[in-house]
Amino acid sequence: MLERAMILVLSLSMIEASIHTHPFARFEKTNIIDYKCDKSWIIEIFETRNIYNCGLKCNEFADCRRFLFCETKSKCKLYLDGTDCILRGDATGCHCFKKLISCNGTKITCPWGFYGDNCEHIAKDCEDANSRGMTSHQSVVTRIKPLEAPAFDVWCWLKIPTSVTILNRYQQCSTEDFNRTLQEYEQGFGIVPWDNWLGFDKTLQVINSQKSLKLHVHFTANDWKKCSIYYNDFNLGNASTQYRFQTTSNYETDSRPTCGDSITGSNNTLDLRGRPFSTYDQDETSNGCAAQFGGGWWFADHPNCTDGFLTAKEYSENFWKNSFWGPNMKNKL
Ligand SMILES: *[C@@H]1O[C@H](CO)[C@@H](O)[C@H](O)[C@H]1NC(C)=O
Ligand SMILES: *[C@@H]1O[C@H](CO)[C@@H](O)[C@H](O)[C@H]1NC(C)=O
Ligand SMILES: *[C@@H]1O[C@H](CO)[C@@H](O)[C@H](O)[C@H]1NC(C)=O
Ligand SMILES: *[C@@H]1O[C@H](CO)[C@@H](O)[C@H](O)[C@H]1NC(C)=O
Ligand SMILES: *[C@@H]1O[C@H](CO)[C@@H](O)[C@H](O)[C@H]1NC(C)=O
Numbered sequence: 001m002l003e004r005a006m007i008l009v010l011s012l013s014m015i016e017a018s019i020h021t022h023p024f025a026r027f028e029k030t031n032i033i034d035y036k037c038d039k040s041w042i043i044e045i046f047e048t049r050n051i052y053n054c055g056l057k058c059n060e061f062a063d064c065r066r067f068l069f070c071e072t073k074s075k076c077k078l079y080l081d082g083t084d085c086i087l088r089g090d091a092t093g094c095h096c097f098k099k100l101i102s103c104n105g106t107k108i109t110c111p112w113g114f115y116g117d118n119c120e121h122i123a124k125d126c127e128d129a130n131s132r133g134m135t136s137h138q139s140v141v142t143r144i145k146p147l148e149a150p151a152f153d154v155w156c157w158l159k160i161p162t163s164v165t166i167l168n169r170y171q172q173c174s175t176e177d178f179n180r181t182l183q184e185y186e187q188g189f190g191i192v193p194w195d196n197w198l199g200f201d202k203t204l205q206v207i208n209s210q211k212s213l214k215l216h217v218h219f220t221a222n223d224w225k226k227c228s229i230y231y232n233d234f235n236l237g238n239a240s241t242q243y244r245f246q247t248t249s250n251y252e253t254d255s256r257p258t259c260g261d262s263i264t265g266s267n268n269t270l271d272l273r274g275r276p277f278s279t280y281d282q283d284e285t286s287n288g289c290a291a292q293f294g295g296g297w298w299f300a301d302h303p304n305c306t307d308g309f310l311t312a313k314e315y316s317e318n319f320w321k322n323s324f325w326g327p328n329m330k331n332k333l
Contacts, residue, residue: 023059023060023102023103023104023105024059024101024102024103025055025058025059025099025101025102025103026099026100026101026102027055027058027067027097027098027099027100028097028098028100029095029096029097030066030083030084030085030096030097030098031083031084031085031096032068032084032085032086032087032091032094032095032096033084033085033086033087033191034087034088034089034091035086035087035088035173035175035191035194036088036173036174036175037086037088037170037172037173038086038087038088039170039173039193039194040079040080040081040082040085040086041079041080041081041140042077042078042079042080043061043063043064043078043079043080044057044061044064044077044078045075045076045077045078046075046076047074047075047076048069048074048075048076049071049074051069051071051076051095053076054067054069054076054078055067055097057076057078058078058097058099058102059099059102059103059104060104061078061104062102062104062107062109063080063109064078064079064080064099065079065080065081065082065098065099065109065111065112066078066079066080066081066082066083066085066096066097066098066099067079067096067097067099068085068087068094068095068096069094069095069097070093070094070095071093071094072092072093072094080137080140081111081112081140081141081142082098082141082193083098083111083141083153084096084191086194098111099111100119101118101119111143112129112134112140112141112142112143112156113129113142113143113144114143115132115133122143122144122145122151123142123143123144123145124144124145124146124147125144125146125162125164125206126142126144126154126156126157126158126161126162126163126164127161127162128144129142129144129156130156130158130161131161134156134158135158135161137158138157138158138159139155139156139157139158139159139193140155140156140158141153141154141155141156141192141193142154142155142156144156144164144206146202146205146206146208147205148205149201149202149205152188152202153192154192154198154202154206155168155192155193155196157218160216163216164198164203164206164207165193165198166197166198166203167196167197167198167310167311168190168192168193168194168195168196169195169310170194170195171314171315172222173194173195174195174313174314175195176189176190176194176195176196177313178195178197178294178295178296178311178312178313179280179290179291179294179295179313180279180296181279181280181281181282182242182277182279182281182282182296184279185197185199185200185277185279185296186199186200186201186239187199187201188201188202197311200236200238200239200243200277203236204236204238207235207236212233213233213234213235214230214231214232214233214234215230215231215234215247216228216229216230216231217229217230217231217259217263217308217310217320219259219320219323221325222331226255227253227255227257227258227259227324228253228254228255228259229251229252229253229255229258229259229260229261230251230252230253230254231247231251231263231264232247232248232250232251232252233246233247233248234246234247235247237276241276242276242277242278242282242284243276243277243298244274244275244276244277244298245272245273245274245275245276245277245298246273246274247264247273250264251263251264257324258324259320259323259324260320260322260323260324261308261322262306262307262308262318262320262321262322262323263307263308265300265307269300269302269304270300270302270304270305270306270307271300272297272298272299272300272306272308275298275299275300275301276298277296277297277298278290278296278297278298278299279296280294280296283299284299284301285299285300285301285302285305286301287299287301287302287303287305289305289306292305293305293306293309293312293316293318294312294313295309295311295312295313296311297309297310297311304318305318306318307320307321307322308320308321308322315329315330
């Protein structure tokens with residue numbers, strides 16, 4: 001449960017403040033999560049003994065949407081996005097706050113995805129949020145609210161503003177259990193933007209209205225080398241077809257070297273096209289693929305199950321078998 005009490009309200013008046021340049025901010029206390037590693041984008045770290053200085057600074061920086069203050073270390077960290085803070089180990093004396101609205105005198109800022117004079121509206125998808133001012137950033141945690149669903153956080157990857165991230169993996173930090181039931185795969189799990197699966201319910205809400213879809217698989221290595229592969233005419237069935245994976249045409253890539261294709265299968269034996277989604281409690285294969293490999297996926301009906309298994313708990317042989325990195329991929333991600 002998220003603690004809803006708002007305890008940090010800064011109401012400042014500067015001597016030169018006029019009606020148009022009145023600095024103010026409202027923050028909400030959020031949670032501190034004990035997690036293996038933090039990939040948050042830090043804007044600034046500085047020393048202060050007073051939590052209010054931390055809030056003031058976050059207000060000053062329009063880009064700051066969240067901060068972490070630790071009394072014992074007299075340290076303040078300002079972040080670009082997100083709701084909760086990640087801290088490994090003992091969090092005694094630390095406090096995490098999310099900015100709900102602020103004005104530094106010239107500019108109103110809302111959490112990503114919110115907009116309006118009082119941050120009262122929520123964007124309906126990443127594209128909508130992007131058109132309201134996220135363009136200067138590569139990717140941020142964003143709140144969206146599709147027409148017929150409650151609001152939720154997604155990782156908006158703004159290189160392609162119309163996209164939505166349905167699965168995020170950080171092999172180095174992976175602690176999430178992907179060996180879950182179909183119901184959990186429907187609802188989604190994990191923490192955005194760390195290891196997480198958005199869930200079929202939310203994914204279908206987001207892609208509902210879109211006519212032409214492309215599935216992107218994108219890898220970034222430790223040394224920042226990247227590759228991408230796109231599956232055209234992608235579509236996702238609903239519950240009645242157990243979320244069938246559909247793409248009519250083949251893949252394409254614009255990266256050099258390419259990622260290689262581990263989904264449509266070089267020999268059509270491990271072609272995942274047209275396959276329903278399998279979990280250990282609702283396996284659609286004759287080989288118990290989901291329980292065997294420990295994750296939900298669109299497994300082929302073949303003893304080898306798949307060559308591309310991005311929900312693997314940790315790096316496995318078949319994580320992305322036809323990668324140009326080959327067996328070295330394990331050391332790369
Ligand atoms: C308020 O934030 C904007 C955008 O970051 C910045 O350009 C401006 O200088 C800031 N104003 C003050 C008074 O800090
Ligand atoms: C699933 O999709 C089919 C065809 O698009 C539609 O006829 C059916 O009503 C949908 N079922 C559910 C459970 O949403
Ligand atoms: C590809 O298919 C051919 C003929 O169906 C078969 O002989 C060969 O072993 C297959 N290769 C792989 C890697 O599955
Ligand atoms: C996945 O979970 C199921 C059910 O708990 C279990 O039977 C299976 O062994 C697990 N698979 C792996 C690889 O851990
Ligand atoms: C299945 O796996 C075995 C053992 O790794 C391999 O020899 C065989 O070529 C694989 N078949 C396919 C169709 O991938």
